[in-house]
Every structure is written in structure tokens, then in C-alpha cells.
Amino acid sequence: PSKATRYMQERPPNQLTLHDLAAKKRKRDDFHDELVTRFDKTTFQRHVVQWITDANLSFRVPEHKGLQKVFQYLNPLVHETSANLTYETVRARIIDEFNTYKSRVIHTLSRSPSQVHIAFDGWASRN
Secondary structure, three states, rough: HHHHHHHHHOOOOOOOOHHHHHHHHHHHHHHHHHHHHHHHHHHHHHHHHHHHHHOOOOHHHHHHHHHHHHHHHHOOHHHOOOOOHHHHHHHHHHHHHHHHHHHHHHHHHHOOOOOOOOOOOOOOOOO
């Protein structure tokens, strides 16, 4: 057998060839491209804000370096696209959402055939 054939036969099974490495790189690049096309900064931020309000968390939670590291680990595009939120951004998004739904609630209640009474259980927020 030729020298190349003999080398391939003697090569340990766990040793990659240049062809194997190139195939792995292409696969990794394809995966990265898929992540890039699927990641939407606005959707990510909306999910974070919804989590904060649903769990009644401080608006400063997204500024925590540990949480930002977790987000970056799960998807590096969070950091690359500057998708991490600040206290001010969370607050502004919640107020925008409130104003959007406030007008809908007012409109719906104004069309009610009878009186509507609303009671709130007051609580204090650190935000």
C-alpha cells in the first residue's frame, strides 16, 4: 500500500483529519448563522421584561453581571447585539406597555352596559 494509505490505517480513530476539521468548522459556522438569523433583540427584551413583571422582580435584575453572563453563555448574540437591558429601559418598556393597554381597558369598560367597580390590593414596589 501507498504511504498515505498506510498512514490512514495506522492513524488512531480519535485523530481528526483536515477534512474532518473542515466539516466540523462548516457545521459550527452553519449553527452560528442559524443562531444569528433566529435571534431577535426586541423579542428577547420583551421576554425579559415580561419575566420581570410576572415574577415581580426589581427592574435592576437585568443589570446583574451574573445574569448577563448566563445570557451571553446561552447566546453570545445577546452581548454582540447589546440586547442586555438597563433599569431605565425596563421601566420605559413597562410604562409603554401600560399606556398601550390602559387605553384598551378604558375603551372596553366604557362600552360596558353597567357600572364597573375596581378594587386594588395595594403594595409597595422597590422599583
